[in-house]
Amino acid sequence: MKPTRKISADVVVIGSGPGGATVARELSLLGKSVILLERGADHKFYGNLPGCALMLEKLGFGTTMEGHPMLRAMTTGGSSMLYGGAAIDPPPWLKKNYEIDLEPYARMLKEEIGIKPTPDHMIGPKARRIMKAAHELNISWEPMNKFIDHDRCKQKCPECFYGCKTGAKWTARDFAYEAVEKGASLINKARVEKVKIENGKATGVFAETPKEKLDISSRVTVVSAGGLGTPSILLRSGIQEAGDRFFADPLIITYGNAPEDMPDSPKEPPMLCGKLDNADGLLIGDLPEPMPMFLLQMLYLGPGKIKNIRKYPRKLAVMIKVRDEMVGYVKADETCSKHYTQADREKMERGIELSKKILLQAGCDAKSIVTTPPRMAHPGGTARIGQVVDNDLETKIENLYVCDASVFPEPCGIPPVLSILSFGKRLVDTRLKHIL
Numbered sequence: 057m058k059p060t061r062k063i064s065a066d067v068v069v070i071g072s073g074p075g076g077a078t079v080a081r082e083l084s085l086l087g088k089s090v091i092l093l094e095r096g097a098d099h100k101f102y103g104n105l106p107g108c109a110l111m112l113e114k115l116g117f118g119t120t121m122e123g124h125p126m127l128r129a130m131t132t133g134g135s136s137m138l139y140g141g142a143a144i145d146p147p148p149w150l151k152k153n154y155e156i157d158l159e160p161y162a163r164m165l166k167e168e169i170g171i172k173p174t175p176d177h178m179i180g181p182k183a184r185r186i187m188k189a190a191h192e193l194n195i196s197w198e199p200m201n202k203f204i205d206h207d208r209c210k211q212k213c214p215e216c217f218y219g220c221k222t223g224a225k226w227t228a229r230d231f232a233y234e235a236v237e238k239g240a241s242l243i244n245k246a247r248v249e250k251v252k253i254e255n256g257k258a259t260g261v262f263a264e265t266p267k268e269k270l271d272i273s274s275r276v277t278v279v280s281a282g283g284l285g286t287p288s289i290l291l292r293s294g295i296q297e298a299g300d301r302f303f304a305d306p307l308i309i310t311y312g313n314a315p316e317d318m319p320d321s322p323k324e325p326p327m328l329c330g331k332l333d334n335a336d337g338l339l340i341g342d343l344p345e346p347m348p349m350f351l352l353q354m355l356y357l358g359p360g361k362i363k364n365i366r367k368y369p370r371k372l373a374v375m376i377k378v379r380d381e382m383v384g385y386v387k388a389d390e391t392c393s394k395h396y397t398q399a400d401r402e403k404m405e406r407g408i409e410l411s412k413k414i415l416l417q418a419g420c421d422a423k424s425i426v427t428t429p430p431r432m433a434h435p436g437g438t439a440r441i442g443q444v445v446d447n448d449l450e451t452k453i454e455n456l457y458v459c460d461a462s463v464f465p466e467p468c469g470i471p472p473v474l475s476i477l478s479f480g481k482r483l484v485d486t487r488l489k490h491i492l
């Protein structure tokens with residue numbers, strides 16, 4: 057039997073993704089003692105597909121019960137290790153409908169991290185051709201804000217999704233390591249089973265590593281295990297409202313062969329420019345995947361599509377991110393079920409039509425256009441404000457908070473990291489620093 061180690065801190069934070077790393081960093085900067093528990097390892101960076109697969113749940117082949125692909129990373133930094141680095145402002149409806157103003161926190165974060173729009177010199181020939189086509193169709197298309205230090209970015213590198221080798225891409229690992237520098241204890245390969253609850257108050261957590269069991273006592277517990285991990289922990293801790301319905305922002309990519317007048321350009325960074333207003337439920341942008349990822353998508357589509365690989369250097373790629381409806385559930389054992397509703401499918405069709413129009417306008421050969429199946433990459437809304445947590449992110453259990461993609465009260469449809477970081481800063485600023 058494994059030995060049990062007892063430890064204590066002011067705060068225990070579960071999960072080192074964008075939500076957890078921010079809370080741990082902000083509290084450590086204030087001199088609070090923090091234990092940060094991360095289920096995944098502190099993986100090294102290899103900057104290639106196998107290295108990326110090691111960080112992903114089930115090597116990237118995780119799915120919902122219905123078989124829809126679902127990506128999430130389990131490593132220090134969570135899914136931000138493999139994200140595209142797009143920094144989109146918090147949705148305005150958070151302030152309008154819920155009186156949650158994340159804007160001041162997002163502004164501070166932009167300053168601290170150095171978030172800036174993609175500069176002109178970073179936009180490669182393919183992204184530029186797509187932008188020109190969108191403008192010709194009167195679609196507003198602009199450079200995105202990015203979590204990227206453009207001076208350090210290699211530019212002709214499509215590998216943000218593998219984990220950035222140059223360190224140009226900011227990830228939540230940066231905040232987790234900063235917390236450690238300020239005294240936080242980061243414990244990797246520590247899977248939290250459940251929250252300890254005594255007399256209606258959270259008093260710590262039970263976790264397990266490959267070597268030992270951990271019995272951790274804390275004044276405050278923050279669950280930041282992500283859109284799928286958090287509801288499972290809450291369910292195992294007796295909060296039965298968690299995990300009821302979720303959104304996942306499905307992503308589809310449409311590819312087409314560039315016209316002959318364009319030079320080959322196999323290496324361009326993803327998500328540089330796009331249609332960022334998603335009032336119609338669609339965010340659209342350029343998104344070339346690295347070649348092995350493109351190959352995997354063609355394999356998904358069937359043997360007939362593999363020949364597309366020969367033309368990879370000529371492929372223009374337009375992504376469609378859909379604001380899907382909240383349906384399905386997450387269970388205590390972390391399995392999840394979700395289907396696409398009729399409304400989701402109609403939105404996807406509209407997005408695909410628009411992406412094809414842009415590619416045709418860019419000069420792509422109509423016969424070469426191919427669309428990938430939807431992938432779920434941003435699960436959230438599983439411990440919603442108004443249902444599982446209040447506006448200050450506290451659950452009905454005193455001293456038990458949630459801070460990650462789970463708390464969004466409505467579907468997002470936008471890359472959510474900047475909002476999640478802002479939630480983390482706000483939680484410490486408006487609540488935790490006053491009670492600790």
Ligand SMILES: Cc1cc2nc3c(=O)[nH]c(=O)nc-3n(C[C@H](O)[C@H](O)[C@H](O)COP(=O)(O)OP(=O)(O)OC[C@H]3O[C@@H](n4cnc5c(N)ncnc54)[C@H](O)[C@@H]3O)c2cc1C
Pocket residue numbers: 070071072073074075076093094095096127128129130131132133134135136138139140141142143144217246247248249280281282283285286289327433434435459460461462470471472473474476
């Ligand atoms: C391929 C890809 C590209 C993306 N691109 C972008 C982008 O460009 N911009 C953007 O804003 N967003 C992007 N996203 C989404 C973004 O990465 C996620 O929404 C974000 O990381 C969620 O943050 P989080 O804190 O909620 O949870 P996560 O990042 O999921 O972190 C949760 C952490 O908790 C740990 N954990 C889970 N269960 C337990 C447990 N029981 N005990 C201990 N630890 C546990 C996990 O291992 C994980 O490290 C992308 C996602 C993917 C997959």
